[in-house]
Amino acid sequence: MEPTTMSQEKAVGHLPLQTAWQPETAESGQTLLEFALMLPFMMLLLLGIAELGRAIFITMAVTNAATAGAAYGSQNPIDASDINGMQKKALCDANGDVGGACQTTGILTQTPVAINGCTCDSGSGTSCNPMPASGTCTGISCAGQLVECVQVTTHADFSSLFHYPGLPQTFQANGKAVQRVRK
Numbered sequence: 001m002e003p004t005t006m007s008q009e010k011a012v013g014h015l016p017l018q019t020a021w022q023p024e025t026a027e028s029g030q031t032l033l034e035f036a037l038m039l040p041f042m043m044l045l046l047l048g049i050a051e052l053g054r055a056i057f058i059t060m061a062v063t064n065a066a067t068a069g070a071a072y073g074s075q076n077p078i079d080a081s082d083i084n085g086m087q088k089k090a091l092c093d094a095n096g097d098v099g100g101a102c103q104t105t106g107i108l109t110q111t112p113v114a115i116n117g118c119t120c121d122s123g124s125g126t127s128c129n130p131m132p133a134s135g136t137c138t139g140i141s142c143a144g145q146l147v148e149c150v151q152v153t154t155h156a157d158f159s160s161l162f163h164y165p166g167l168p169q170t171f172q173a174n175g176k177a178v179q180r181v182r183k
């Protein structure tokens with residue numbers, strides 16, 4: 001076998017090392033220009049993703065707060081009539097608590113609305129949906145089983161971080177949870 005010469009390597013397609021290291025000046029400026037043109041669109045996309053993530057987080061927090069308040073009220077009939085306790089649980093869940101004290105400011109912008117109501121189950125498996133009228137648990141006579149339900153509704157208004165043309169600056173997140181009281 002014959003040794004390979006430098007001229008044979010060039011003929012096969014190998015470039016000298018010095019040529020591979022030299023940048024092509026026309027293409028390096030084009031890349032910078034393309035990046036500069038695409039940067040505003042990429043930043044807008046990134047801000048939109050961050051804003052959407054923030055809206056999802058707030059909506060989940062508001063919904064979870066309603067569920068926490070309803071879970072507190074559904075523990076037993078005594079807690080079901082504790083409207084202030086259900087409201088406090090919802091506020092603490094959404095806004096947080098420091099040292100056992102609920103924060104009054106945070107995600108929830110209004111005091112949660114908590115109600116309890118009763119309906120009669122005659123053996124057909126009555127559910128709490130739709131929610132019975134508030135305050136119907138006293139003096140109700142039932143041939144079957146008395147079913148007590150609680151409902152907690154939460155609400156939050158939040159502003160977007162940036163104003164997007166065509167979209168409102170303030171959005172609403174609402175949560176609602178209905179649960180049957182355990183006996």
